[in-house]
Amino acid sequence: MTELQQDTTSADISAGTASAKVGGHLVRVSLPKTGDEEPDDETDVRRRQLEEKARLTSPENPIRQVPSTNPTTPGDPMAKYDAQQLRQMLARGHAMRNAKGEPSYPIADEEDLRKAIRAVGRGGREHDTVRKHIIRRARALSKSAMIPDTWSADGSVQQEEPKPSELAAVLLLEGTVPSAVVLQEATPDNGGVMRLRVPFYVGESIANAPGFSKKIYFPKSLLPAVVQEGRQQIADGKQPLTVYARHAHAMSGDHLPVGAVVDLEQEGRFGYATLEISPTTTGRDVQVLAQNKHLNAVSLRSGLGRFELEERVVNGDPMLTPTRLGLSGIDCAPDGPAQPTYGMEILQEDARVELLTTPKSPPKRRTPPVPDAELTLDTLRAEYPEIVSEIEAPLQRELNKVTSERNVLMAERDARLRDEKLRDIASKFPDPDKALPKLQELCAECKTDAEVAERAFPILLEALERSRSTEAPAVEKPAKEVLLEMFRPGGAGQAALNQETHNTETNLDPAAFVGVDVAEV
Numbered sequence: 001m002t003e004l005q006q007d008t009t010s011a012d013i014s015a016g017t018a019s020a021k022v023g024g025h026l027v028r029v030s031l032p033k034t035g036d037e038e039p040d041d042e043t044d045v046r047r048r049q050l051e052e053k054a055r056l057t058s059p060e061n062p063i064r065q066v067p068s069t070n071p072t073t074p075g076d077p078m079a080k081y082d083a084q085q086l087r088q089m090l091a092r093g094h095a096m097r098n099a100k101g102e103p104s105y106p107i108a109d110e111e112d113l114r115k116a117i118r119a120v121g122r123g124g125r126e127h128d129t130v131r132k133h134i135i136r137r138a139r140a141l142s143k144s145a146m147i148p149d150t151w152s153a154d155g156s157v158q159q160e161e162p163k164p165s166e167l168a169a170v171l172l173l174e175g176t177v178p179s180a181v182v183l184q185e186a187t188p189d190n191g192g193v194m195r196l197r198v199p200f201y202v203g204e205s206i207a208n209a210p211g212f213s214k215k216i217y218f219p220k221s222l223l224p225a226v227v228q229e230g231r232q233q234i235a236d237g238k239q240p241l242t243v244y245a246r247h248a249h250a251m252s253g254d255h256l257p258v259g260a261v262v263d264l265e266q267e268g269r270f271g272y273a274t275l276e277i278s279p280t281t282t283g284r285d286v287q288v289l290a291q292n293k294h295l296n297a298v299s300l301r302s303g304l305g306r307f308e309l310e311e312r313v314v315n316g317d318p319m320l321t322p323t324r325l326g327l328s329g330i331d332c333a334p335d336g337p338a339q340p341t342y343g344m345e346i347l348q349e350d351a352r353v354e355l356l357t358t359p360k361s362p363p364k365r366r367t368p369p370v371p372d373a374e375l376t377l378d379t380l381r382a383e384y385p386e387i388v389s390e391i392e393a394p395l396q397r398e399l400n401k402v403t404s405e406r407n408v409l410m411a412e413r414d415a416r417l418r419d420e421k422l423r424d425i426a427s428k429f430p431d432p433d434k435a436l437p438k439l440q441e442l443c444a445e446c447k448t449d450a451e452v453a454e455r456a457f458p459i460l461l462e463a464l465e466r467s468r469s470t471e472a473p474a475v476e477k478p479a480k481e482v483l484l485e486m487f488r489p490g491g492a493g494q495a496a497l498n499q500e501t502h503n504t505e506t507n508l509d510p511a512a513f514v515g516v517d518v519a520e521v
Helices: 042-056 083-092 110-119 125-140 220-236 247-252 281-291 377-383 385-426 432-442 449-469 479-486 494-503
Strands: 010-013 017-022 025-030 167-172 181-184 194-202 205-207 216-218 259-267 270-277 297-302 307-314 317-325 329-332 353-355
Touching: 110 125, 167 194, 167 205, 167 216, 194 281, 194 297, 216 307, 220 259, 220 270, 220 317, 247 297, 247 329, 270 281, 377 385, 385 432, 385 449, 432 449
Parallel strands: 216 317
Antiparallel strands: 010 017, 017 025, 167 297, 181 194, 194 270, 205 216, 259 270, 297 329, 307 317, 307 353
């Protein structure tokens, strides 16, 4: 059979044969039969017709498809049931009635449910009705977990917020934004490398970034952190901040970079980058554009996991604003198609930025409002607890930081005073060098100088008391006392005195005792 041409003008499919007029010739194809008996069920006949029509319209047989008078939705499990079963399922609510009043989307088990979910379209009110029917049947089969998360209870489809993996914004180098400056021309002496200085960030600006449903607000307050983190990455040298001739080249992955970012700096609300452009094929294009002052746009690039966004209201409009932005590179964007869409809008530096609050219901007052009542923090916290908590959060973090630093300083001060007190007490002992280690051992658990004094001073006082109670060395007595003590009863001179008295009692010469008190002797 010769290859059928695509200019089919008519086609007819019946239960037994299929015919098509191709290039003026009539082509008939016999439909396969599963048995000798002719099908006696209308639904089975229709299924066979549809299968053969799909075969005839396949790439091998590209006959133009003729719309059927009663098509089934792709994936619709209607072919699984006969006409009588479909009517019964419709009566029980297991199927729904289509626009022609016929049973549609029969769902009796998990297999039917899965096919129905795949078959239903996205747009149109009729599809919402189908999804609502599928949701009801899934609930009856205890299979609600199979329903896509984007389906609402009424059958409508929720629009998913895009979750782009990269944040990028083109900055037009014109008007109030400084242009690119060539710092070093490409010469043979420097290997053909050109150095450019370009602004890549403007504080208090707005950009329409690709992949995001809302505008991106770039605050000036974030710029120092962006520059600091980028310069640290350049210094580390592990993951270079790349430069591509076009931002699309960085995204596609089928081009090599033309250079790298070698320095970042801030001047007021502007962030500047120094780029080194190598003499590659596309790199030379960038060099020529820069030399001729035709490089009029650059694009900052931040990859997945290197940026964090939160919602804010800027001058009354809801926007996204980065709370962290780590650069992955800065690309050149020399041509114009993206500029009107993604160019930055420069705001006044006093842009009004507010928290995005979307309360589901008006805030409830705990107490009735009192005219001319005193406005205090407690009343604000009672009426707007979430707002007050959000305002207090950064203050609490700063307080915790200051408290931690204070505790460290106090601990250092206490340690210094403790050591000074130990040395002072040790100096009062006869051998300070020997006493200090013993005092340190005794006061090892003491944290402050007061604790050291409380434990060590009693030891010092007890030592001093013991030194006072020790027997003092003998002091030489006057001669008179020594002599008198010798003649006391039992003294050393008593025996000699008795003997001398016995020998002279008969011839006692009073003259020998002139001046002596005999009674005392």
